[in-house]
Amino acid sequence: MLENFDEGIPQKIINSKSFGKSKTYSNLLLYLVDCSKTGNIPKETTIASDIFGKSTFDPGESTLIRVYLYNLRKKIADYYKNEGKNDEMVLEIPKGGYEVHFVKRQPKKVEQAKKYYRLSLILLALLASSVILNIWGWRQQDTAVKPSGTIPGKSLWVDILDDDIPALVVLGDLFVYNEFDPNLNMHRTIRDPLINSAKEFENFINQHPEMVERTNDLSYAFLIRNSAAWIKSLTRLFLADDKNFNIRVMSRFNPKELQDHNIVVVGMLKTFGLFINYFNHSKFKLTSDSTIEYYDEKVQQLKSYSSIGNADSYHTDYGLAAKIPGPNNNVIFMFGGLWDTAASQSLKNFTDPLLSQQLEQEMKNELGEVPQYFEVLFEVSGIDRMELNTKILHLHKVSATPNVWDPK
Structure with missing residues (x-):
């Protein structure tokens, strides 16, 4: 049961400028207050059902x-920093649960005394640790990687980077399956470039029923060798802005996560x-034979782009970078290539300080601005995935309407 309950406090917070005008967050706060009044503290599944209408919800699969709740606590904190800074009673939702508390604010003198005490302890701790950190830093300065605080x-x-929604990086991985070779009397792990998912493997078996007894899918997949470089580039970018992120491979990506994260997808x-x-x-259209098609309205001509050459020597590849709205006010960033060459270079154009600045300028020259959402087609050429040259072929602003996830 709630102690020190004041009916007017929740509504006062909801009506404040700091809280904003979100009906969802207003309903969520009032719901938690009502539950706390009766001592019936809800679980995540109950909140998902009562507030968001999700009859089936798995907290292990969705955040x-x-x-x-993270954003709601932040809105409440903003209120008490601004309109409610002089309120005697404070509404709190302690981390780790969903119970609302009403707490009397301590007198300023007591608060200040505690603040100075805590500050003294912090200063002593910093003083004691600074010597250790300086010694460690001196030893590590030749090898340490220091992300820049300024992100061109x-x-x-x-x-x-500036959103409270968790970030998720999804790496495209290669589907493999197990096959028994009767001629060699042994099992082999097969990577078929025409089979890139469990669904395509199922279609393959349906078309070749004689393979049913000889093949089966596996519980793992293979990462593309450039995956390490992709993670390195994104780690530098995110750490430079103090932003954490999680990593998934595409074969283990749960579609439910599409609504709960800002997502960066990288791969072929x-x-x-x-x-x-x-x-x-x-x-842009991607055909079944790995060709990107584009109808150029300027010249009234359909253009096709396919990778040319040997990926281990001189070759030309085509890559796509797209930033589009997600289905739940989130953002989807995609970096892909017909081969991994263009996937890597597409990502590099957005994470390398110099290249990203040049790209921003190209957008301003072509579109008059750096739009919130866009798509870019790159031509990438070079030798053995090194010494690559990049050329922007087509650049478009994308509508902010999140219809990408609607069936066409």
């Missing part, structure tokens, strides 16, 4: 409720899984 090209990433386009639906609403 939706935790994200909303940050406007390209601002929606993800054929490994994009459900994100391949993007092409249903793009000006």
Whole structure:
């Protein structure tokens, strides 16, 4: 049961400028207050059902409720920093639970005394640790990687870096399956470039029923060798802005996560899984034979782009970078290539300080601004994935309407 309950406090917070005008967060706060009044503290599944209408909800699969509670606590904290800074009674939702508390604010003198005491302890701790840190830093200065606090090209990433929604990086991985070879009397792990998902493997078996007894899918997949470089680039970018992120491989990506995160997808386009639906609403089309098609309205001509050459020597590849709205006021960033060469270079154009600045300028020259959402087609050429040259072929502003995730 709530102690020191004041009926007017929740409504006062909801009506404040700091809280904003979100009906969802207002309903969530009033719901938690009502539950706390009766001592019936809800679980995540109950909140998901009562507030968001999700009859089936698995907290282990989705962080939706935790994200909303994180943002709700932040809104309440903003209120007490501004309009409610002189309120005698404070509404709190302690971390780790969903019970609302009403707490009397301590007198300023007591608060200040505690503040000075805590500050003294912090200063002593900093003084004691500074010597250790200086010695450690001196020893490590030749090898340490220090992310820059200034991020050139940050406007390209601002929606993800400055958002409270958790960030998730999804890496396109390669599907493999097990096959028994009767001639060699042994099992082999097979990577078929025409089979890139469990669904395509199922179609393959349906078309070749004689393979049913000889093959089976596996519980693991293979990462593309450039995956380490992709994670390194994104780690530098995120750490420079004090932003954490999680990592998934596409074969283990749960579609439920699509609504709960800002997402960065990197990989060959054929490994994009459900994100391949993007092409249903793009000006670019991806054909079944790994060709990107584009109808150029300026010259009234359909253009086709396919990788040329040997990936281990001189070759030309094509890559796509797209930033689009997600289905739940989140952001989806995609970096893909017909081969991994263009996937890597597409990402590098957005994470390398110099290249990202040049890209921002190209957008301003072509579109008059750096739009919130866009899509870019790159031509990438070079030798053995090194010494790569990049050329922007087509650049478009994308509508803010999140219809990408609607069936066409």
